[in-house]
Amino acid sequence: MVITSVGEDAHRVDALLDLGSDERLADGAAQLAAEKPDAVMWACTSGSFVFGPQGAQDQAAAVAAAAGVPASSTSIAFVDALRHLGIRRVAVAASYPDxxxxxxxxxxxxxxxxVVSMGSHGIYxxxxxxxxxxxxxxxMVVAADHPDAEAVLVPDTAMHTLAIVDKLEAAxxxxxxxxxxxxxxxGLALLGPVPSLPGLGTLFGDRQ
Structure with a gap:
């Protein structure tokens, strides 16, 4: 794992555009290349979605070129996960400002x-x-949920959620x-079939 450089820790569009800039990602990818990974993930949601769909794809392509292996990002992963599960209507529980x-x-x-419901919490x-x-x-997840939503999305890698995915789904x-x-x-999907992993929710269930 490589932690890319950060100019300013701020959920503000200009700061996020800087966070996901070509220079910062290229430097991080170059460091990872020395470790000879089989795939690379740009593990940041806001630092990719602020660039829009094409910009996020361009980021992933640049990281892949620099690292020499397949690459993607958290924002792209959200869209791909929804398609994998056959889910269209969602609620969003966002930590970010609106x-x-x-x-x-x-x-x-x-x-x-x-997106049938969106809760933003203004955390800077x-x-x-x-x-x-x-x-x-x-x-936060319960408050953002909506009866018409087929799933609730929680888009912030800084939020500690891996250990409580099952608890969130139960709620x-x-x-x-x-x-x-x-x-x-x-990241696993870039390498092949994703194994079923207990404790990580519906996405890691038997439907692969």
């Missing part, structure tokens, strides 16, 4: 999803997101896709 969260909504919409930094407790994350009675969960899933 203007940033709307970029994610637009990204999902361009990918064929219908990834550092603050990382302090959310499991109970706070559950409450709303439907699939929940979180940033770190879909990142792991997509």
């Amino acid at each position: 203007d940033v969260a709307q970029h994610f909504v637009a990204f999902l919409t361009a990918g064929g999803a219908e 930094t990834a550092a603050e997101v990382g302090t959310l407790t499991p109970d706070q994350v559950v409450a 709303v009675g439907k699939p929940v896709l979180t940033a770190n969960q879909v990142t792991v899933w997509k």
Whole structure:
């Protein structure tokens, strides 16, 4: 794993465009190339969706070229996971300020999803997101859910969700896709069939 450089920890569009810039990603990918990975994931949601669908694809292509292996990103993984599960109508539980969260909504919409509900929580930094407790994350997901939503999406890799995916799904009675969960899933999918893994929700169930 390589942590790419960060200019400013801020959920603000200009800061996120800098976070996902070609220079920062190329440097990180070059460092990873020395480790000879089989695939690479740009594990950041907001630093990819603010570039839009084509921009996110361009990011992944640039990382793949620099690392010399297949690559993707968290934002792309969300869209691919929805298609894999056959889900179209979703609710979004976003930690971001509303203007940033709307970029994610637009990204999902361009990918064929219908966002029926979106809750944004105005958290300005990834550092603050990382302090959310499991109970706070559950409450955020429950609040964002909607009867018409087939799944709830939680788009922030700074949020600690991997250990509580099953708890989140139990709270709303439907699939929940979180940033770190879909990142792991997509990274494995770049290599071949994804194994069924207990504790990681519907996405990692037997339907592969």
